[in-house]
Amino acid sequence: MKLARLLPATTVYAHCDLPCGVYDPAQARIEAQSVLKIMEKYQENLKAHPDDIVFQTRSIVIKEERGELVKHHLWVLWTDYFKPEHLEKHPNLHDLFWRATKAAGQAKHSMDPADGQKLLDLIDEIAEIFAATKKA
Amino acid sequence: MKLWPVGLYRVAGESMRPTYAPGDVLVGLRWFRARTGQVVVAHHERPLIKRIKSVSGRNIWLVGDNPAASTDSRQFGPVVRHQLEAKIIGKLS
Numbered sequence: 001m002k003l004a005r006l007l008p009a010t011t012v013y014a015h016c017d018l019p020c021g022v023y024d025p026a027q028a029r030i031e032a033q034s035v036l037k038i039m040e041k042y043q044e045n046l047k048a049h050p051d052d053i054v055f056q057t058r059s060i061v062i063k064e065e066r067g068e069l070v071k072h073h074l075w076v077l078w079t080d081y082f083k084p085e086h087l088e089k090h091p092n093l094h095d096l097f098w099r100a101t102k103a104a105g106q107a108k109h110s111m112d113p114a115d116g117q118k119l120l121d122l123i124d125e126i127a128e129i130f131a132a133t134k135k136a
Numbered sequence: 137m138k139l140w141p142v143g144l145y146r147v148a149g150e151s152m153r154p155t156y157a158p159g160d161v162l163v164g165l166r167w168f169r170a171r172t173g174q175v176v177v178a179h180h181e182r183p184l185i186k187r188i189k190s191v192s193g194r195n196i197w198l199v200g201d202n203p204a205a206s207t208d209s210r211q212f213g214p215v216v217r218h219q220l221e222a223k224i225i226g227k228l229s
Contacts, residue, residue, distance in 0.1 A: 014184070
């Protein structure tokens with residue numbers, strides 16, 4: 001299965017190229033919640049069943065996928081939704097997205113729920129700005 | 137290269153969910169007759185993956201399986217046969 005992903009293949013786009021207007025930080029948040037829950041369950045399992053390598057391996061693999069989706073959804077928001085006028089009103093926007101995507105990377109490296117929580121907190125900060133832009 | 141009857145395609149984007157997800161590697165058959173319901177690789181500015189909703193004369197109408205996240209014939213109109221490169225016949229990953 002993983003091997004297939006290494007094969008040379010033409011990229012075909014299933015993107016929304018035109019502004020369909022469907023943007024929501026909830027997409028990133030749901031994936032980040034999965035990341036956090038997986039970390040918590042992994043830690044519980046490690047204590048209760050230290051030899052359960054199958055569960056632990058699956059947790060890492062699935063967390064990796066969810067973490068990548070968090071990055072993707074954050075990038076879509078950052079590059080497609082937010083506009084220069086939003087940046088004028090919220091000058092910390094670039095820094096916030098930079099820290100959030102970094103946190104998503106850290107959450108991929110780590111199995112520490114604190115890293116997952118940090119990612120969620122940053123997404124919530126983005127969601128607050130997003131909500132403010134919707135009201136404006 | 138494109139004369140080869142089979143090609144591999146990697147999906148980028150969300151518009152073919154739940155059928156295909158980003159990163160899926162698909163097998164496409166380049167020799168085919170366009171039919172309603174097929175998932176195809178089509179060229180409109182860049183290679184796209186969409187489903188054929190209808191074929192009417194020369195006009196082929198394409199849509200994504202996830203319409204909320206898709207740019208397709210609803211925006212750019214119908215395509216014609218020579219814009220279709222392959223029909224998807226399977227998934228490797």
